[in-house]
Amino acid sequence: MMPKMNAKLSSGSYAIEVKNLVKFYGDFQAVRGISFKVAWGEVFGFLGPNGAGKTTTVKMLCGLAKIDGGNARVAGYELPRELKKAKGVIGVVPDISNLYAELSCIDNLVFAARMYGINKKESKKRAYELLEFFGLKEKAKAKFKALSKGLKRKLTLAAALVHNPKILFLDEPTLGLDVKSKRSVWRLIRKLNSNGLTVFLTTHNISEAFELCHRIAIIDKGLIVARGSPAELRKQFAASEAVEVSFAPSPPIQAISGLPGISHAHRSGESIIIVASDIALAVESLARFARERGLKLNYIASKGVEAEEVFLKILGESVAERA
Amino acid sequence: MRALLSELKRALCIAEKDLKEYYLKPPTISWGLVFPFTFALAFTLRGRSGPWLAPSLITLSLFFGSTSMSAASIVFERRMGSFERLLLYPISYTGIVFGKVLSSFFFGLLSSSATFAIIWMMFLIKPCYPLLLVVSIIGATFQFSALGVLLSFAVKDPSQAMTVFNSVRLPMMFLCGLIIPFSRLPPWLRYVSLLLPPTYATESIKYAFAGSYELLPPTIAIVSTYISFVIILYVTAYFIKRSIP
Numbered sequence: 001m002m003p004k005m006n007a008k009l010s011s012g013s014y015a016i017e018v019k020n021l022v023k024f025y026g027d028f029q030a031v032r033g034i035s036f037k038v039a040w041g042e043v044f045g046f047l048g049p050n051g052a053g054k055t056t057t058v059k060m061l062c063g064l065a066k067i068d069g070g071n072a073r074v075a076g077y078e079l080p081r082e083l084k085k086a087k088g089v090i091g092v093v094p095d096i097s098n099l100y101a102e103l104s105c106i107d108n109l110v111f112a113a114r115m116y117g118i119n120k121k122e123s124k125k126r127a128y129e130l131l132e133f134f135g136l137k138e139k140a141k142a143k144f145k146a147l148s149k150g151l152k153r154k155l156t157l158a159a160a161l162v163h164n165p166k167i168l169f170l171d172e173p174t175l176g177l178d179v180k181s182k183r184s185v186w187r188l189i190r191k192l193n194s195n196g197l198t199v200f201l202t203t204h205n206i207s208e209a210f211e212l213c214h215r216i217a218i219i220d221k222g223l224i225v226a227r228g229s230p231a232e233l234r235k236q237f238a239a240s241e242a243v244e245v246s247f248a249p250s251p252p253i254q255a256i257s258g259l260p261g262i263s264h265a266h267r268s269g270e271s272i273i274i275v276a277s278d279i280a281l282a283v284e285s286l287a288r289f290a291r292e293r294g295l296k297l298n299y300i301a302s303k304g305v306e307a308e309e310v311f312l313k314i315l316g317e318s319v320a321e322r323a
Numbered sequence: 324m325r326a327l328l329s330e331l332k333r334a335l336c337i338a339e340k341d342l343k344e345y346y347l348k349p350p351t352i353s354w355g356l357v358f359p360f361t362f363a364l365a366f367t368l369r370g371r372s373g374p375w376l377a378p379s380l381i382t383l384s385l386f387f388g389s390t391s392m393s394a395a396s397i398v399f400e401r402r403m404g405s406f407e408r409l410l411l412y413p414i415s416y417t418g419i420v421f422g423k424v425l426s427s428f429f430f431g432l433l434s435s436s437a438t439f440a441i442i443w444m445m446f447l448i449k450p451c452y453p454l455l456l457v458v459s460i461i462g463a464t465f466q467f468s469a470l471g472v473l474l475s476f477a478v479k480d481p482s483q484a485m486t487v488f489n490s491v492r493l494p495m496m497f498l499c500g501l502i503i504p505f506s507r508l509p510p511w512l513r514y515v516s517l518l519l520p521p522t523y524a525t526e527s528i529k530y531a532f533a534g535s536y537e538l539l540p541p542t543i544a545i546v547s548t549y550i551s552f553v554i555i556l557y558v559t560a561y562f563i564k565r566s567i568p
Contacts, residue, residue: 025568059568062411063410063411063567064410064411064567065567065568066567066568084413084414084415085413087411087412088413094404094407096404098403098404098405098407098408099405100344100405101344101403101405102343102344102345102348103340103343103344107340107343111336111339112412114332114333114336115333115336115337115409115412115413115414116412116413117329117332117333117413
């Protein structure tokens with residue numbers, strides 16, 4: 001059974017509102033006056049390299065770090081004044097799977113539920129519902145320490161949902177997971193969001209942010225350097241576009257990379273990936289190239305703008321701006 | 324009142340979780356029994372008499388058991404990162420500390436009951452004031468458990484906790500009348516003893532058994548035990564708050 005979400009009970013116009021948030025660790029300023037808003041029901045991504053200030057921001061918003069400056073509201077509750085109330089309506093999945101090693105899966109979930117004030121009977125019911133939802137029903141009696149990394153991550157996610165939170169904070173949810181487990185966690189996040197849950201996700205994984213998030217804020221050295229939907233970011237920062245093309249027979253790669261409109265080409269299995277500086281000119285060049293050499297053009301497909309390229313470009317520009 | 328009840332409920336949940344995870348395991352339970360038995364045997368072989376031995380032995384096993392257990396669970400959780408989870412729940416820092424104290428308290432009661440049973444079987448000693456003994460043991464268990472929790476938070480690096488812990492605990496053991504009677508301490512050291520919370524618990528337990536006291540009248544000893552427990556509780560909550568970066 002799908003766990004119920006409380007998004008419709010939300011109060012305040014935004015799930016999260018942050019204005020000029022500041023955090024110091026001694027003399028080092030980890031977060032330097034960031035501001036952003038997260039709408040109810042959206043998946044908001046905080047993307048940035050290691051040490052950018054992502055985890056510090058999440059920690060400030062859920063009470064694990066003090067706020068040194070600025071204002072923050074979570075689910076309509078002002079921090080730190082109404083922190084205890086805010087804690088009651090948020091779920092947090094930290095960057096490490098830190099449930100209790102010696103407790104079974106079911107005991108871990110029941111404990112989490114009871115800490116939110118849910119009675120024992122209802123806690124058990126919800127715990128079993130979540131185990132079923134996460135495909136962990138058969139592991140109910142297994143100790144947390146006996147689970148694989150991927151299953152530990154899923155159970156930690158389940159523990160953050162026992163009280164039907166309004167907002168879910170996910171700090172690097174797929175860190176250290178293999179591709180299969182990563183995809184499985186992505187599917188769960190999409191499923192939870194489609195059921196109305198607001199998700200605040202931090203990641204340094206570019207494809208994760210571009211795959212899952214409705215909106216992304218890119219953070220670097222404690223500052224938000226860009227924000228928007230994945231499509232907007234691609235459009236805003238795209239200077240080149242990637243095209244996948246296949247010829248029969250396949251020509252030498254050097255012959256392709258020198259064509260007008262093409263800045264780079266590399267082989268990827270049977271096909272060739274082309275980074276085009278001018279997409280229209282590149283397609284025209286490729287068609288002419290095939291005609292002149294008597295090659296069969298099997299297919300040509302746009303791969304859009306590579307997320308990684310957008311990310312690196314934004315970070316590059318933010319460094320240049322600061323310099 | 325409702326808020327206080329919900330804090331208490333959550334503290335009980337923490338205690339239940341700790342008992343399940345750390346305390347109610349065969350090695351821990353057997354340690355809780357073996358430890359007092361070994362102490363009793365060691366003191367008996369050294370020719371200590373039952374009336375002197377009984378209160379000291381109960382207090383000693385309580386002191387070691389309660390302080391070690393609460394500290395071990397917290398140090399372990401701080402190292403593994405699971406202590407952070409408690410800070411995410413809607414419960415006050417004082418509530419968290421009380422939950423941690425409660426788990427150690429229940430274990431301490433079990434251990435002191437076992438010690439009492441061993442003493443009773445070995446020496447057939449009955450306390451002069453049984454009710455006072457119960458009140459004293461409850462107060463002492465709360466106080467010692469809280470002391471263990473406090474010490475495990477007083478250090479910033481959990482890996483250093485046990486070193487710091489023993490450097491505080493061992494001198495306390497010798498100065499609070501547990502091993503050396505106050506009458507054998509130089510007068511200035513008795514003043515130092517008065518600054519140590521376990522002195523009060525030791526004195527009240529001794530009085531409940533023997534019907535006489537060395538340093539403090541029982542009323543002062545018992546009231547001071549409970550007051551010091553509350554003070555330690557709030558100081559520990561302050562340490563947790565301070566540990567948040």
